[in-house]
Amino acid sequence: MIILGIESSCDETAAAVVRDGTQILSSIIATQMDTHCKYGGVVPELASRMHAEAIVPVVDEALEKAGITLQDIDGVAATRGPGLIGALLVGFSFAKAFAWARKLPLAGVNHLEAHIYSLLLLDTPPRFPFIALVVSGGHTNIYHVTSPQTFELMGQTRDDAAGEAFDKVSKMLGLGYPGGPIIESLAKQKDPDTIKFPRSLLEKESFDFSFSGLKSSVARYIHDHKIESQEDKAQIAASFQAAVIDVLSWKLITAARHKGCKRIGISGGVSANQTFTFQLSKRAKKEGIRVFAPPVDLCGDNAAMIAARGFTMIQESHTCNLNHDVFSRTRI
Numbered sequence: 148m149i150i151l152g153i154e155s156s157c158d159e160t161a162a163a164v165v166r167d168g169t170q171i172l173s174s175i176i177a178t179q180m181d182t183h184c185k186y187g188g189v190v191p192e193l194a195s196r197m198h199a200e201a202i203v204p205v206v207d208e209a210l211e212k213a214g215i216t217l218q219d220i221d222g223v224a225a226t227r228g229p230g231l232i233g234a235l236l237v238g239f240s241f242a243k244a245f246a247w248a249r250k251l252p253l254a255g256v257n258h259l260e261a262h263i264y265s266l267l268l269l270d271t272p273p274r275f276p277f278i279a280l281v282v283s284g285g286h287t288n289i290y291h292v293t294s295p296q297t298f299e300l301m302g303q304t305r306d307d308a309a310g311e312a313f314d315k316v317s318k319m320l321g322l323g324y325p326g327g328p329i330i331e332s333l334a335k336q337k338d339p340d341t342i343k344f345p346r347s348l349l350e351k352e353s354f355d356f357s358f359s360g361l362k363s364s365v366a367r368y369i370h371d372h373k374i375e376s377q378e379d380k381a382q383i384a385a386s387f388q389a390a391v392i393d394v395l396s397w398k399l400i401t402a403a404r405h406k407g408c409k410r411i412g413i414s415g416g417v418s419a420n421q422t423f424t425f426q427l428s429k430r431a432k433k434e435g436i437r438v439f440a441p442p443v444d445l446c447g448d449n450a451a452m453i454a455a456r457g458f459t460m461i462q463e464s465h466t467c468n469l470n471h472d473v474f475s476r477t478r479i
């Protein structure tokens with residue numbers, strides 16, 4: 148079964164063709180990064196307009212790269228939420244029209260479930276059950292995943308998402324957007340233990356996160372120490388990143404222990420951070436836990452993960468019709 152996947156929840160217009168939920172025939176991502184970085188973050192109105200311009204050429208390219216025609220498609224999957232409403236509407240309305248015109252089933256995919264599915268696209272995916280982290284610019288959620296459709300939310304951020312903290316610290320240091328990759332490469336030059344930024348673990352029994360205290364602490368440090376040189380910025384980047392990695396790793400391993408799981412999967416933009424994957428894997432190994440992460444091109448927003456999730460929904464006849472709408476806030 149060939150599924151056309153479409154993603155437009157934030158600042159990437161993406162389309163992918165996936166066979167039987169696992170074999171990626173094409174995955175095209177048109178990023179709007181260059182436009183939004185001038186404003187230091189995503190401008191929703193601009194995002195919607197750019198999705199509207201990009202959607203048809205991106206889908207065309209995905210079909211061409213996959214070497215298929217419209218007749219070969221058996222189903223359509225598009226992100227329904229969470230995300231920016233105007234942005235979601237472009238991809239989901241396109242998918243509705245496409246599915247209706249060709250009389251195909253349409254899956255309205257939850258973007259967070261799809262990030263977890265990026266792990267199921269690995270050659271050797273984690274077996275169920277596993278602990279999954281979705282960590283991006285908008286979310287820091289921990290799930291206990293017990294089957295292809297059972298995602299128990301164990302904890303989430305109470306304020307900023309981890310990716311958002313990377314972006315804000317980058318901005319404070321006068322570096323660019325998105326902050327994650329910039330902070331990661333700068334951090335490589337310095338010892339992460341020099342500045343002791345706080346690790347907010349909240350209550351012992353909670354799997355929730357809080358990153359706003361860390362962010363304020365970095366802001367105070369910058370204010371008190373008149374940070375100007377690239378060297379000083381690298382020191383802050385390394386120490387800040389270490390604090391985020393510590394908290395994420397500690398909570399994930401504690402969650403795995405709590406559920407008796409031997410597998411942890413990380414997904415979302417921040418999971419592209421190689422220092423994070425390395426540190427987490429090292430600590431997990433001591434507990435006999437294996438860590439799974441998607442390849443870099445499937446960490447951030449993409450449509451292959453949407454098609455993969457949509458495939459299982461269509462198989463279970465969990466489909467949408469023309470009356471279904473997009474949603475901005477999470478439903479899992």
Ligand code: KG4
Binds near residue numbers: 417419
């Ligand atoms: O999943 P994503 O592409 O978009 C959504 O937010 O849904 O994630 C983007 C976020 C940004 O906050 C960006 O700074 C962060 O992921 N990010 C990283 C890295 N690459 C991207 N954070 C830390 N290290 C990275 N290498």
Ligand code: ZN
Binds near residue numbers: 283415416447448
């Ligand atoms: Zn995402």
